[in-house]
Amino acid sequence: MVDPTPPSGSAATPPPAPPAPKATPKAALKLAKEPKAPKPVKDQKTAAPTAAAAAGDGKRELTPKELKEKKKAEKAARRAETKGTSGAPPSAQAGHKPKEASAGNKGGAKVTVQQPATSSGGIVKTIYVTSGGSGNQPVKTVAKEVEVIVEPAKDRGLVGLLKDLSVEQNEKKKGPVFGLGHAHVDVHPAILTLGMQINQYVLSGSTARCIGFLLAMKRVIQDYETPPASSLSRHLPGHYLSHQIAYLLSARPMSTAMGNTIRWLKQEISTLPPDQTQEASKKHLVERIENFIREKLTVADDMIVKTTVDKYIRTGDTILTYGKSQVVERALLEAHRQGRIFSVIVVDNRPLLEGKNLLQGIAEAGIRCEYVHLYGLEHSIPSATRVLLGAHAIMADGALYSRSGTAIVATTAREFGIPVVVCCESIKFSDKINLDGIVSNELGDPELLVNMSDTKAREMGPLQGWKEINNMRIESFRYDVTPSDCIKAVVCEHGCVAPKSVASVLRSSMAAAAAGSAA
Amino acid sequence: MFNVHPAHDRRARNSSLTHPSTDTSPAPGIVYSTAMGQFDIRSYYSRLLSEDSTKSMPIAAMESLSALCDASKATTIHELLSSIEIGSKALIASVPNSISLTAGCAMFTKFISAHTHDDPRDFGAFKKKLQENGHLFAQSAREARFKIAALGVGMLRDGEVVMVHGYSRCAVGILKLAAQRNVRFKVIVTETRPSCQGTKLAVELRALGVPVAVIDDNAVAYAMKKCRSVLIGAESIFADASIINVMGTHQIALAAKKYHRKVYVATETHKFVDNFPLDQFDIPIEQDVINFDPPAGFDGPMPQTELGFVDYTEPQFIDAFITEVGLLTPDQVAERIVAMRFQ
Numbered sequence: 001m002v003d004p005t006p007p008s009g010s011a012a013t014p015p016p017a018p019p020a021p022k023a024t025p026k027a028a029l030k031l032a033k034e035p036k037a038p039k040p041v042k043d044q045k046t047a048a049p050t051a052a053a054a055a056g057d058g059k060r061e062l063t064p065k066e067l068k069e070k071k072k073a074e075k076a077a078r079r080a081e082t083k084g085t086s087g088a089p090p091s092a093q094a095g096h097k098p099k100e101a102s103a104g105n106k107g108g109a110k111v112t113v114q115q116p117a118t119s120s121g122g123i124v125k126t127i128y129v130t131s132g133g134s135g136n137q138p139v140k141t142v143a144k145e146v147e148v149i150v151e152p153a154k155d156r157g158l159v160g161l162l163k164d165l166s167v168e169q170n171e172k173k174k175g176p177v178f179g180l181g182h183a184h185v186d187v188h189p190a191i192l193t194l195g196m197q198i199n200q201y202v203l204s205g206s207t208a209r210c211i212g213f214l215l216a217m218k219r220v221i222q223d224y225e226t227p228p229a230s231s232l233s234r235h236l237p238g239h240y241l242s243h244q245i246a247y248l249l250s251a252r253p254m255s256t257a258m259g260n261t262i263r264w265l266k267q268e269i270s271t272l273p274p275d276q277t278q279e280a281s282k283k284h285l286v287e288r289i290e291n292f293i294r295e296k297l298t299v300a301d302d303m304i305v306k307t308t309v310d311k312y313i314r315t316g317d318t319i320l321t322y323g324k325s326q327v328v329e330r331a332l333l334e335a336h337r338q339g340r341i342f343s344v345i346v347v348d349n350r351p352l353l354e355g356k357n358l359l360q361g362i363a364e365a366g367i368r369c370e371y372v373h374l375y376g377l378e379h380s381i382p383s384a385t386r387v388l389l390g391a392h393a394i395m396a397d398g399a400l401y402s403r404s405g406t407a408i409v410a411t412t413a414r415e416f417g418i419p420v421v422v423c424c425e426s427i428k429f430s431d432k433i434n435l436d437g438i439v440s441n442e443l444g445d446p447e448l449l450v451n452m453s454d455t456k457a458r459e460m461g462p463l464q465g466w467k468e469i470n471n472m473r474i475e476s477f478r479y480d481v482t483p484s485d486c487i488k489a490v491v492c493e494h495g496c497v498a499p500k501s502v503a504s505v506l507r508s509s510m511a512a513a514a515a516g517s518a519a
Numbered sequence: 520m521f522n523v524h525p526a527h528d529r530r531a532r533n534s535s536l537t538h539p540s541t542d543t544s545p546a547p548g549i550v551y552s553t554a555m556g557q558f559d560i561r562s563y564y565s566r567l568l569s570e571d572s573t574k575s576m577p578i579a580a581m582e583s584l585s586a587l588c589d590a591s592k593a594t595t596i597h598e599l600l601s602s603i604e605i606g607s608k609a610l611i612a613s614v615p616n617s618i619s620l621t622a623g624c625a626m627f628t629k630f631i632s633a634h635t636h637d638d639p640r641d642f643g644a645f646k647k648k649l650q651e652n653g654h655l656f657a658q659s660a661r662e663a664r665f666k667i668a669a670l671g672v673g674m675l676r677d678g679e680v681v682m683v684h685g686y687s688r689c690a691v692g693i694l695k696l697a698a699q700r701n702v703r704f705k706v707i708v709t710e711t712r713p714s715c716q717g718t719k720l721a722v723e724l725r726a727l728g729v730p731v732a733v734i735d736d737n738a739v740a741y742a743m744k745k746c747r748s749v750l751i752g753a754e755s756i757f758a759d760a761s762i763i764n765v766m767g768t769h770q771i772a773l774a775a776k777k778y779h780r781k782v783y784v785a786t787e788t789h790k791f792v793d794n795f796p797l798d799q800f801d802i803p804i805e806q807d808v809i810n811f812d813p814p815a816g817f818d819g820p821m822p823q824t825e826l827g828f829v830d831y832t833e834p835q836f837i838d839a840f841i842t843e844v845g846l847l848t849p850d851q852v853a854e855r856i857v858a859m860r861f862q
Contacts, residue, residue, distance in 0.1 A: 311795070312797065485835065489795055494860055495758075495793070495860060496758060497758060497759070497795075498760070498850075498853045501758070501850075501854055501857045504857050504858060508857065508860070508861040
């Protein structure tokens with residue numbers, strides 16, 4: 001289970017109610033302490049609401065608004081810390097904006113920067129922070145040593161969008177540090193397990209993660225107890241679920257399918273009749289989740305496989321596919337089982353080489369197949385009659401968001417006039433639009449590109465030691481965006497649609513679902 | 520690469536496809552019969568088509584089905600629905616090119632089933648209402664063509680030169696209405712071999728005083744720069760707004776795209792089909808176009824039946840659809856067809 005006292009205050013969000021003073025996290029300490037402390041005038045600008053409230057009523061507990069204010073300040077401090085520029089550590093006074101903390105230590109935080117000691121990862125600045133002391137705040141002195149890794153040359157060398165992505169990945173999404181020790185006390189063991197599986201890529205496919213999430217949520221809801229003086233439909237999504245989701249987010253950025261699922265689940269909870277007993281509500285939710293898995297994932301996959309096999313895999317075809325998509329694999333195997341005679345070209349790419357996995361499955365089944373790497377695509381593609389692809393998501397404008405390299409395959413297929421068919425459950429249809437492939441992409445481990453071995457053993461190629469070279473970066477994007485005009489058809493459980501009709505499917509199926517639930 | 524689709528082998532074997540009206544021998548499944556009576560839906564359908572040359576296949580199908588409802592002695596809704604189903608299947612099986620016919624049947628069935636919930640107790644009243652509605656439905660589908668003409672005529676202005684391929688009743692309706700309104704436009708008509716629909720159109724338009732130039736089908740790309748827009752019809756429209764139409768449409772669309780000429784498709788919405796072929800060789804029609812092993816005595820291209828060969832044009836070559844519900848972009852058409860699934 002979770003360590004009740006997280007080692008660093010940076011990851012722990014303050015518990016909803018101020019705990020007893022024995023709690024060690026800094027945030028909690030401040031919560032207990034702050035109302036008593038008379039604020040200096042300088043501070044009023046930044047922490048005005050808190051200070052004013054504190055002045056008004058010394059002993060009053062913090063209102064939700066004040067709590068929010070405080071959280072915001074803490075977040076800013078955290079961000080500043082990860083950025084490594086201003087160096088405001090989490091132990092700085094919550095009321096201070098990070099800028100103030102670094103610019104001048106009038107507010108009471110003393111920042112000393114000891115100059116650089118190099119290490120393999122970059123320059124490590126050791127920052128000693130003393131809070132309290134000089135200000136007129138009678139605060140217990142907290143001294144903390146924070147190590148901030150700064151990568152000056154590499155960070156500045158990043159061009160426009162890449163920098164955005166780096167900021168997005170490293171600061172917003174990865175903000176909460178992943179790890180059992182950083183999880184909130186309320187995070188359910190099932191979610192803890194799931195988070196670990198997702199983080200370690202045991203569950204890596206979009207659908208697999210989604211099913212895992214729903215199964216875990218089933219257990220979470222079964223074990224859930226509404227606290228006294230609160231209702232399930234208010235407490236569960238607002239307080240309880242958000243901790244679970246925040247933990248999963250720290251494991252890996254959210255997939256579209258999971259985002260849609262969470263939205264659906266919250267909707268389900270919010271429409272529960274308020275007079276229903278807790279047990280009945282829980283039972284209802286569990287049933288709905290089971291239905292959802294069946295309807296949107298299991299049966300949807302079956303439908304997609306059936307449609308694909310019936311319509312798009314025929315005797316004499318040569319199917320080209322990229323990487324490994326589970327639903328594509330199932331469709332190929334099913335078509336083979338039905339006696340269609342066709343061949344498959346598996347296009348694969350480093351570093352994950354998922355195609356090998358697919359190749360093994362279909363070759364063992366007896367399908368004639370050919371294996372090429374992405375650089376051999378132009379050589380192999382003229383003999384293909386269809387391109388079958390899996391998807392991570394399909395954006396509202398019909399663009400396909402899938403494993404990186406898909407765009408190359410799809411655009412090449414278009415050049416050769418070969419129809420590209422994408423198999424995608426409608427749960428993966430996004431209501432967002434990506435203008436480029438960089439923003440909201442996920443950065444993989446660059447070490448995967450350094451390791452030149454195709455087997456499990458590590459074999460460092462010429463890129464070994466790249467981290468020591470300041471003017472060099474390795475980027476390993478997980479996804480890319482394929483424009484909709486490269487795609488001929490999207491097979492979803494509602495049948496085949498043009499990629500641009502994805503938004504209309506989304507709208508119609510939501511309207512149909514709304515009508516169904518109303519009836 | 521010579522990737523001949525396997526379907527061609529099949530087509531080669533049964534290349535003697537004939538139109539129902541020319542084939543008089545009754546085949547199994549053609550005549551719908553119950554213990555209560557007989558109704559030859561296939562001959563009714565062929566008679567409708569041969570009596571009125573302006574009638575399109577989906578409308579004839581819908582009228583045949585409503586006639587079937589009239590003749591049917593069904594006593595329950597379920598019985599009626601199943602007889603409609605048997606009737607549509609018999610009809611679809613009886614013609615080689617059944618796409619637009621399928622659309623008509625599907626539309627009629629959907630229309631009937633949408634009304635089954637009205638009042639299930641009083642079957643007599645229900646059946647009467649259905650018949651009335653069914654005929655009304657077929658009637659409104661017939662009237663669509665006039666609406667299309669009225670909407671599409673605005674596209675033709677003085678000085679317009681429009682290229683037309685094939686003889687589409689919707690497209691011809693627009694051209695004739697424009698001629699009646701004394702719009703000074705010219706038409707380049709392709710001959711559209713081997714049916715020579717173009718020549719027929721040229722004769723009709725010249726009678727109305729429209730300057731018409733008939734060109735060879737081979738001269739499409741040559742003449743493309745001399746026209747300002749292309750007007751074609753469609754036999755069916757699929758779920759991504761791709762169309763099938765008389766052979767040669769695709770090459771006109773390609774040439775028009777190259778020279779940035781607008782391509783308009785005039786069609787009724789009852790030709791929308793919820794089907795999704797990927798390319799020419801994936802359309803649900805058996806036609807023997809490319810044959811490497813022709814029967815002895817064939818030196819020229821493969822002979823076409825009365826229906827003629829069709830080809831497939833992708834939505835990116837089409838600028839707009841002129842329909843009775845308004846001018847639709849390909850994306851809007853696709854959206855409408857997809858929305859039909861959720862109704």
